[in-house]
Amino acid sequence: MAGAGPPHYAPWPPPPGHNPPSMIDVDEVRTIFILGFPPDAKERELQNLLRWWPGYEASQMNFKGEQPMGFALFSSAAAAMAAKDALQNLVFDYETNSTLRAEMAKKNLYVKRGVTGMGTEAQLFDQSKRLRTAGDYTPHYGPPGPFGAPSPASWVPQSYGMPPLQSAAQPLVTPVAPVGYVPMQNMKDNPPCNTLFVGNLGENTSEAELRGIFSGQPGFKQMKVLRQGRNTVCFIEFVDVNSAVAVHNNLQGAIVTSSDRGGMRLQYSKNPFGRKRDFMNNQDGGAPGVTTSDTST
DNA sequence: AGCACA
Numbered sequence: 114m115a116g117a118g119p120p121h122y123a124p125w126p127p128p129p130g131h132n133p134p135s136m137i138d139v140d141e142v143r144t145i146f147i148l149g150f151p152p153d154a155k156e157r158e159l160q161n162l163l164r165w166w167p168g169y170e171a172s173q174m175n176f177k178g179e180q181p182m183g184f185a186l187f188s189s190a191a192a193a194m195a196a197k198d199a200l201q202n203l204v205f206d207y208e209t210n211s212t213l214r215a216e217m218a219k220k221n222l223y224v225k226r227g228v229t230g231m232g233t234e235a236q237l238f239d240q241s242k243r244l245r246t247a248g249d250y251t252p253h254y255g256p257p258g259p260f261g262a263p264s265p266a267s268w269v270p271q272s273y274g275m276p277p278l279q280s281a282a283q284p285l286v287t288p289v290a291p292v293g294y295v296p297m298q299n300m301k302d303n304p305p306c307n308t309l310f311v312g313n314l315g316e317n318t319s320e321a322e323l324r325g326i327f328s329g330q331p332g333f334k335q336m337k338v339l340r341q342g343r344n345t346v347c348f349i350e351f352v353d354v355n356s357a358v359a360v361h362n363n364l365q366g367a368i369v370t371s372s373d374r375g376g377m378r379l380q381y382s383k384n385p386f387g388r389k390r391d392f393m394n395n396q397d398g399g400a401p402g403v404t405t406s407d408t409s410t
Numbered sequence: 411a412g413c414a415c416a
Binding site for chain 1: 411412413414415416
């Protein structure tokens, strides 16, 4: 059971101008990081472990590597340290003999406004601006725009004072903002659906860049990259059609730095995710795409 | 100008 639905997903990225840095003492580290979880620990378990602690604000589980790493942000350094001590050597799971270790982090956990530990660290840039910084083909890790979002790497702790744990703490995804756009005429497209097809990608297009671009988009679910000789294509699934439509429009022609063809072409997929049953049953020779199921009215 | 996976 998935419970009562998604708790607090932000349906759309916050507009620019959020999180005024002057409001908070940014110098004070009030984040702890926690190790020792069993490999199957869930982010929700971390949240539920900490949510009643005084001053708890947000947490996040990082699943790089063998064992999950938890990060938790508190309202003050004192609250963070108290929680750190409370968690120290806590037996998390008797079956797997998992004992937690906690330390102060080097940097504070970066939390998107309104999101507490939901694990999507990729930042959105202001899509309405259609940043056109062509000339600069340096991959930007973080938007060049009005608000520079810190790369997730910036808050990954350096693990000092403890045995060499996961010093290889890498970000799961490095957010990538397109450096610019080229006009893209989209000749034949398909009816809107929850899956986008990405074309006009060169053979050495980096999957990491694509993931950096798309995984932070609102409603992103999963993506798959396909190499086809000197072409690369990519499928991106979204939670709903509206999310796909937004990205289809906003990122059309966005420049993919690792591609040698400039802008990407975004189309709706012919075979969207989650439709297998439908189109398998529609073998009556009728027009594909016309389904008998009605989702509206 | 290229549409996989369930």
